[in-house]
């Protein structure tokens with residue numbers, strides 16, 4: 001039977017790939033955003049700044065602090081890249097979210113398993129780079145290679161995951177063909193693209209992309225449902241008649257674009273302690289915007305719950321870019 005040999009989690013936000021002195025590129029967008037979700041409520045920038053003024057978050061937005069945190073991020077992503085090269089799994093199952101990449105408002109599946117024979121991380125779109133909001137072109141470079149890269153998909157495992165999910169009463173969506181737009185094939189989304197580029201270093205390791213709708217109302221699955229779906233994936237992998245060594249990846253999170261260190265500490269502690277009740281009791285309303293990607297980690301915790309791999313939090317790095325507390329809190333972890 002196949003064996004789950006390793007797990008890892010990595011944030012994937014644009015700030016990871018942005019020089020500290022340029023973190024302000026996204027600050028203007030934060031100031032203009034009228035609807036920041038934070039602890040179940042919605043605030044405009046000024047309201048958020050007022051609400052959080054006693055936290056003195058401006059102190060954590062000094063260039064010297066940013067630099068120190070940027071270095072910690074790079075160090076941990078390098079460590080994850082080195083570790084996976086050392087583990088050399090036959091397959092990586094990546095749990096990420098689709099953020100209006102493959103799926104739009106016309107159809108938004110809660111859970112999707114991709115089972116085409118290959119998946120393409122498309123080349124950087126130079127034209128599109130000129131049209132995106134300030135600060136986002138940098139992340140496009142972090143997610144896309146110079147030319148199209150094709151990665152094999154272990155179809156047998158993808159089918160085993162689908163069959164197990166249906167047997168476990170998860171009526172998931174499946175896809176065996178990348179969607180297209182007027183320019184052609186739409187590449188795999190940022191959650192998988194970033195992992196390919198920054199952690200797998202473009203090595204064509206076979207991958208099964210699993211996409212969650214963490215972001216878009218009204219059908220985001222609850223933390224409990226994400227965890228249970230993960231457990232189903234775990235059963236599928238361990239029951240798959242193969243001698244392959246499989247690694248699992250959680251992509252994205254933790255809190256952003258309003259950082260909430262209390263939330264992050266609670267969730268990371270629950271993951272470290274395998275505390276299912278703490279995960280299930282976290283209200284769905286806490287998982288909004290980028291923070292919702294924490295559900296990718298919860299699904300991975302579900303996958304790994306059936307193994308004796310232990311989580312090690314390599315680092316937690318809150319990267320503030322405004323005094324109102326906007327930015328992205330990064331987390332990096334392994335399960336060994």
Ligand SMILES: [Fe+2]
Nearest residue numbers: 099190252293
């Ligand atoms: Fe993301």
